[in-house]
Amino acid sequence: xxxxxxxxxxxxxxxxxxxxxxxxxxxxxxxxxxxxxxxxxxxxxxxxxxxxxxxxxxxxxxxxxxxxxxxxxxxxxxxxxxxxxxxxxxxxxxxxxxxxxxxxxxxxxxxxxxxxxxxxxxxxxxxxxxxxxxxxxxxxxxxxxxxxxxxxxxxxxxxxxxxxxxxxxxxxxxxxxxxxxxxxxxxxxxxxxxxxxxxxxxxxxxxxxxxxxxxxxxxxxxxxxxxxxxxxxxxxxxxxxxxxxxxxxxxxxxxxxxxxxxxxxxxxxxxxxxxxxxxxxxxxx
Numbered sequence: 617x618x619x620x621x622x623x624x625x626x627x628x629x630x631x632x633x634x635x636x637x638x639x640x641x642x643x644x645x646x647x648x649x650x651x652x653x654x655x656x657x658x659x660x661x662x663x664x665x666x667x668x669x670x671x672x673x674x675x676x677x678x679x680x681x682x683x684x685x686x687x688x689x690x691x692x693x694x695x696x697x698x699x700x701x702x703x704x705x706x707x708x709x710x711x712x713x714x715x716x717x718x719x720x721x722x723x724x725x726x727x728x729x730x731x732x733x734x735x736x737x738x739x740x741x742x743x744x745x746x747x748x749x750x751x752x753x754x755x756x757x758x759x760x761x762x763x764x765x766x767x768x769x770x771x772x773x774x775x776x777x778x779x780x781x782x783x784x785x786x787x788x789x790x791x792x793x794x795x796x797x798x799x800x801x802x803x804x805x806x807x808x809x810x811x812x813x814x815x816x817x818x819x820x821x822x823x824x825x826x827x828x829x830x831x832x833x834x835x836x837x838x839x840x841x842x843x844x845x846x847x848x849x850x851x852x853x854x855x856x857x858x859x860x861x862x863x864x865x866x867x868x869x870x871x872x873x874x875x876x877x878x879x880x881x882x883x884x885x886x887x888x889x890x891x892x893x894x895x896x897x898x899x900x901x
Contacts, residue, residue, distance in 0.1 A: 648698035650782040651789075662785070665697045666792035678802040683837040689797075690830060691726055699790055702783065702827050706730060706738050710755045718749065725831050732812065732831065736760040739825040742783045743767070743815035766815040766823055790826025794833065805836060848878045849885055855895045864896065871895065 647665060652658040678686050694703055704724040711719045723730050737758055740746040743766040749755045769777045791813075795803065806829060813828035851874055860866035871892055878885050885891065 645696075645698045647696070651785055652782075653785060662789055665789045667693070667796055675799045676797050676802075677799045678805075678833065678837060680837050686837060687726065687834060690794075690834075693793060693797075694726075697789070697793070699786070699826075702738070702787055702790065703830060706734055706827070708734055710749060712752045712755070716751065718751075718755075725827065725834065730831065732828075732835075733760055735825075735828045735831045736812065739764075739787070739813070739815070739828055742780055742787055743823060743825060764811070764813075764815045766817045766821075768817060768819075784823065787826045788823055791824035791829050792826075794826060794829050795824075798833070802833065806832060848874050849891075852885060852888075852891050852895065856898045857896065867895065868892070 647661055649661075651661055653662055676682075676686060676689060694700060704726065705722045706725065707720050708723040708728070708730065709721045711721075713719070723734065725735070737746065737760060740758075740760060741748055744761060744764065745767050746758055747754070749758060769781055771777050772781075794806075798806075809832045812832060813825045815823045815825060817823070852871055855867060855871055857864055857867050860870060875885050875888055
């Protein structure tokens with residue numbers, strides 16, 4: 617056989633098919649993967665996760681009467697689009713044992729009695745400057761900032777910053793899903809509470825935390841929340857300067873504490889400024 621030629625057996629031997637990559641057993645839902653919106657697959661999945669409605673008639677009407685339907689709808693969305701890590705595993709409390717190991721108690725927006733602070737503290741670890749605590753001192757310093765300033769992510773080779781980036785993408789997709797789902801009256805209600813869930817970067821970019829939006833939305837149609845809000849509202853509606861020794865400053869401090877308490881419980885006092893002004897005139901009637 618001439619040098620440099622191949623035998624017939626060699627020439628016709630079929631090539632071996634490429635072996636598929638081994639499966640990742642931890643991913644049972646395609647939407648549960650870390651999603652990069654700059655990739656074709658990531659952008660496609662995120663479009664599906666945000667579920668844009670093309671007609672107002674297709675939007676979800678959110679009222680006390682539709683509370684169960686609304687909660688069931690968003691539970692289904694959460695199951696389909698893998699919201700669990702952000703809406704059903706929210707840190708409620710931390711405890712440290714004698715060896716310094718931290719145990720975290722987790723709760724669900726759908727099933728547990730959470731506070732607005734619980735949700736915002738989680739958001740502060742995704743958008744803000746708080747980090748997951750590793751000792752008692754860090755637990756003690758966890759607080760929701762008065763102004764929601766988002767920190768810049770600058771190093772895409774840093775594992776922690778990458779983790780936070782993917783959490784942000786998922787949190788924002790939840791916010792987009794809600795905004796693209798609910799009716800215009802609910803959108804207006806949510807807009808009034810923007811200070812609770814919109815994080816702004818130093819360069820002015822606004823990012824919405826979806827879990828906080830979901831909490832605000834569900835609390836607004838929770839009958840027990842309505843009762844609590846009405847009770848607090850009643851305290852404002854009956855407040856008088858004379859009840860505070862004629863000291864207007866004390867009255868205003870009292871009313872502001874009620875407003876803050878209400879918002880921490882996830883509710884909002886309607887027409888607060890008007891009610892405050894009315895209380896100043898109440899003793900003259």
